[in-house]
Amino acid sequence: MSADAAQEPRGKNGRAPDPLRVGGWMPMREYADDEHVDFAIVGTGAGGGTLACKLAEYGFSTVAFDAGPWWRPLEEFASDEDHQQKLYWTDERICDGDNPLQLGSNNSGKAVGGSMVHFAMVSLRFRPEWFKARTKLGYAVDWPLDWREMWHYYREVEQALSISGPVNYPWGPPRPRYPYRAHELNAAGLVLARGCEALGLKWTPTPLATLSAPRGIAHPCVYRGFCTIGCSTNAKQSALITWIPRAVRAGAEVRDLAMVGRIETDTTRLCTGVHYMREGQWRFQKARNVVVAGYAIETPRLLLISSNNWFPDGLANSSGLVGRNLMVQTNQAVWGKFDEEIRWYKGPP
Amino acid sequence: MRDRYPGYDVLDKRHTPSWNEVTRRVIDQRLSISREPNFFSEDEWLTLNAICDRIVPQPKDRPPIPVAALVDDKMAKDRTDGYRHYRLPKMQDAWRRGLSALDREAQTRHGGRFHTISVAEQDTLLLQMQKGSLDNPAWDGMPCTVFFSERMAHDIVAAYYAHPTAWNEIGFGGPASPRGYVRMSFDKRDPWEAAEAKPGGEDEARRRNRDVG
Ligand SMILES: Cc1cc2nc3c(=O)[nH]c(=O)nc-3n(C[C@H](O)[C@H](O)[C@H](O)COP(=O)(O)OP(=O)(O)OC[C@H]3O[C@@H](n4cnc5c(N)ncnc54)[C@H](O)[C@@H]3O)c2cc1C
Numbered sequence: 001m002s003a004d005a006a007q008e009p010r011g012k013n014g015r016a017p018d019p020l021r022v023g024g025w026m027p028m029r030e031y032a033d034d035e036h037v038d039f040a041i042v043g044t045g046a047g048g049g050t051l052a053c054k055l056a057e058y059g060f061s062t063v064a065f066d067a068g069p070w071w072r073p074l075e076e077f078a079s080d081e082d083h084q085q086k087l088y089w090t091d092e093r094i095c096d097g098d099n100p101l102q103l104g105s106n107n108s109g110k111a112v113g114g115s116m117v118h119f120a121m122v123s124l125r126f127r128p129e130w131f132k133a134r135t136k137l138g139y140a141v142d143w144p145l146d147w148r149e150m151w152h153y154y155r156e157v158e159q160a161l162s163i164s165g166p167v168n169y170p171w172g173p174p175r176p177r178y179p180y181r182a183h184e185l186n187a188a189g190l191v192l193a194r195g196c197e198a199l200g201l202k203w204t205p206t207p208l209a210t211l212s213a214p215r216g217i218a219h220p221c222v223y224r225g226f227c228t229i230g231c232s233t234n235a236k237q238s239a240l241i242t243w244i245p246r247a248v249r250a251g252a253e254v255r256d257l258a259m260v261g262r263i264e265t266d267t268t269r270l271c272t273g274v275h276y277m278r279e280g281q282w283r284f285q286k287a288r289n290v291v292v293a294g295y296a297i298e299t300p301r302l303l304l305i306s307s308n309n310w311f312p313d314g315l316a317n318s319s320g321l322v323g324r325n326l327m328v329q330t331n332q333a334v335w336g337k338f339d340e341e342i343r344w345y346k347g348p349p
Numbered sequence: 350m351r352d353r354y355p356g357y358d359v360l361d362k363r364h365t366p367s368w369n370e371v372t373r374r375v376i377d378q379r380l381s382i383s384r385e386p387n388f389f390s391e392d393e394w395l396t397l398n399a400i401c402d403r404i405v406p407q408p409k410d411r412p413p414i415p416v417a418a419l420v421d422d423k424m425a426k427d428r429t430d431g432y433r434h435y436r437l438p439k440m441q442d443a444w445r446r447g448l449s450a451l452d453r454e455a456q457t458r459h460g461g462r463f464h465t466i467s468v469a470e471q472d473t474l475l476l477q478m479q480k481g482s483l484d485n486p487a488w489d490g491m492p493c494t495v496f497f498s499e500r501m502a503h504d505i506v507a508a509y510y511a512h513p514t515a516w517n518e519i520g521f522g523g524p525a526s527p528r529g530y531v532r533m534s535f536d537k538r539d540p541w542e543a544a545e546a547k548p549g550g551e552d553e554a555r556r557r558n559r560d561v562g
Contacts, residue, residue: 078372079524082379082511090431092439103432186533222529225522232369232526340535343542345522347533 005069005076006086009257009278011112016248017070019241020217020234029251033285037061040274040287042260042302045114048293049239049247050157056252063253063285065276067298068110070256071117071240077232084229087111087118093297106228107328108295112256113240115295115329118230120349121209121237123163125154127172151175158207161237162215165207180212183221186347191338208348209237223347263290263306263315271315292316296328356555357543359516359523361562366528367541376513376524384415388424388441389448392462396448397421399464403471404502405509414515419508420444434499436492444504447496450487451478457485520545 010017011028018024031037038060041048052064071077071087078084089110095101109115128147133140143150151173158165158178165178182205185193189205196203210221210231221235234241244254258278265271273286292299300323304314314322362368363376386394394417401416429440437443451474455463459470466474477483478501481494488496509515516523520543522530530539538544541561546554 076371077526078375079368079526080372080375080511082507083375085428088431090429092429093432094435095432096435100434101432105430105432107432184533187535187537190535222525222527223531223533224525224527224529226525232371233529341538341545342535343522343538346530346539 005071005256009255010070011254011256016254017072018245019070019072019074020245022072022074026245026248028248028253030253031061031063031285033283035061036286036288037063038287039063039289039291040285041065041291041293042263042274043114043293043295043298044112044244044254045109045239045293045295046116046119047114048291049113049116049243051291051293052252052254053243053247053250056247056250062247062251063255063287064247065255065258065260065274065285066110066112066114067259068112068114068256070112070254071230073230073232073234073240077230079224079226079232081226081229084118084226087230089295089298101326101328103328104331108297111240112244112254113238116238117240118228119238119329120228122349123158123161123165123207123209125172125175126150161209161242162211163207163209163237164212166204168204169207170202170204178207183208183210183212183348184223186223186225186344187340187342188344189347191336191342210348211235211237221348225345225347227348260294260302261305263292263302265306265308265310265315267310269310296326300326352551353545354517354520354543354554354558355546355551356558357517357520357561358558359513359521359543359561362523362541363562365541365562367522367526368524369526372524372526379419379511380513382415382418382422384418386418386421388421389417389444392452393445393448394421395464396452396462399471400448400451400475400501401505403468403475404505411514414509414512416505416508416512419511420504423504423508434495436490436495437500438491440500443491443496443500446487446489446491447493447501450483450485450489450491450493453485453487454478454483517543 014027014030015025016028018026039055039062041052041064044064044066048064052062055062085105087109088105089108090105095103106118109117111117129136131143131147134142155176162180163178164180164183166182169175185205193203211218213220218234222233227236248254255278258276260274260276262275263271264273271290273284274290275282275284292302294302303316303322307314316322363373389397398417405416407413424441424444427441452462454474455461455466459466478493479497481492483493522542532539544554544557
């Protein structure tokens, strides 16, 4: 096995790991720090990884940074909850205030692929009325875009990630077929289905971002049930094995173990690039546009920490809302006892 | 304690397709962990072991899970959780302060260090800690109830259930890569999963559990 991914960057010297093949590499384009790239992206998770791919495919010069390592799941992911904490952002965060947030170690990821490397793969669509929450439901705010526009992108992502889902989705406007068939339910799912039927409620298997049939050299989900500590068989369609390799093939550069510490702006109040720490050195990447996609905690942190004379309250903060009203991944779970054996540790969630 | 999964040993699967190479390495390391503290002092170690014995008491008829050693390993490597209640100091400091405060409480309330007082007295102290009613100055501003739930019990219980012996006890399938599972439905056991003994069915379960490897 090659050097420790958490110590040595892997995306360098013109190549990047190919996580789909044991020991595999693929060529990667590289940009110099003083080359004005079109986009510098902070974070390579659900947001940054996807965007890096799309921008590179549209022909923009793109460099994406991630503070975390570039893992090879087939070789480096153990079936062990404790060990797999290596996927999480475990740098210290202090939970303060009248009602301190109850976080868990897994509240966000620190890896190429971001939190998607350990997310639960549930792939839902926002329903039309939720885009007009204020007008139609009386809470929060209306979205600045129409649901149809978003549903067009959902379709694209569902195809790109080979989402497995039901033939008929029982709620909302009709949607096109999911590219892959729905997964079999595990006993925990069957309990819920049984409950729904008793109550006369509709139910459906959840659309999931894990393969229900082969895709290229990745084989279908084996129902090992360790999804939220990282998929060791590459059935999970995380950014690490979908958008990132596609981004690299389209000419994006991804820098792992590269922590962005500050975004620079100039006298015209436009950003000029990012300061980042890699291999023990602070460096500066020039860029025309900077995208911050570091998750709900690190994104505001970076924007606030980048304050300067022109932006004393941090970047993108004319509203004063950056860093407020924080929401993290919530968790909802019900536990119960049943006459049958459930063995809830099997299968996708 | 009744053995609900008689004869089940998750380690029997070590050389089957349920365990990949990296899993074998990780679990081997856990099983070979040093039984001597690397982080805690001699005094702290005695207190910690006594606490572990009350939070996760273990049956006498099997080798114990080295719970204190697993907690010590986490401290020695400073493997932090990534979040910290603002009333708690940093992980290592919280543990040091918590152990010495508990010892002080034991001294003043029961006349001896925590590991020397009776089990009933220990339980009383731990319950008071959980409820937040310990107030020796040695806590130094750290609420004992937050230390109890977010640090002490958290680390001890996580250490216990990270050990294969605990997986055997609760019939957990354990590592499953790349083989995974096949039978998803109610009452469907894959042949490499633990069989639970129904009353009177111990022998049958034992026979099945012999074949999980
Ligand atoms: C346990 C869990 C389960 C989830 N399950 C689901 C689910 O089933 N379905 C669903 O739709 N969503 C789920 N989510 C939510 C989903 O994963 C997140 O909403 C999504 O990943 C957020 O995308 P993001 O791009 O904002 O951040 P992330 O995907 O978290 O990516 C952020 C990346 O930025 C990097 N980064 C941050 N700051 C810096 C910096 N300064 N410099 C360099 N890099 C930096 C981090 O290392 C990280 O890799 C889950 C989340 C968690 C935690």
